[in-house]
Amino acid sequence: MQLNIFVKAAPLLKEKKLNINVDTFIDFLAHYSSKDWIYPTAIHRKLKYDIKDIYDALELLREAGYIEQYLEIYCPGCQRYTGQYYKTIGEIPDEIYCINCDEEIENPLEHASVVYRVL
Ligand SMILES: [Zn+2]
Numbered sequence: 120m121q122l123n124i125f126v127k128a129a130p131l132l133k134e135k136k137l138n139i140n141v142d143t144f145i146d147f148l149a150h151y152s153s154k155d156w157i158y159p160t161a162i163h164r165k166l167k168y169d170i171k172d173i174y175d176a177l178e179l180l181r182e183a184g185y186i187e188q189y190l191e192i193y194c195p196g197c198q199r200y201t202g203q204y205y206k207t208i209g210e211i212p213d214e215i216y217c218i219n220c221d222e223e224i225e226n227p228l229e230h231a232s233v234v235y236r237v238l
Pocket of ligand 1: 194195196197198199217218219220221222
C-alpha cells in the first residue's frame, strides 16, 4: 500500500473547520503521487464539496508545503484544458493557441484556472 503523505495534514485541515469531511478528502488525495496535477474541479465532481471549500483546503496544503500552485489555461472553444501551465500570471503570454483545437485563445488570462501539483 502506498503511503499517503497527506495524512499528516489532516489535523491542520480539521483545525480550520472547513465544510468538508477531512478524512474522505485525505483518502481521496491518496490517489495522487508526487508530480501529479490536482484539479479542484475533479475533486468537486467526485466528492461534491463546494468548490470554494476545496480551494480553501488545497490552499492550506499549499501553505503547508505539500503542493504547489499553477495556472492552467482552459480553452473556451473546445472546453478542454490546454496542458499549458504557468507559475505566475506574468508568465502567461498574450497569445496562446490551444493544443487541442488549434484555435487562438483570446484573453488567456480570463481562462486561467488554478490547479495544483503534488511536490
Ligand atoms: Zn481548444
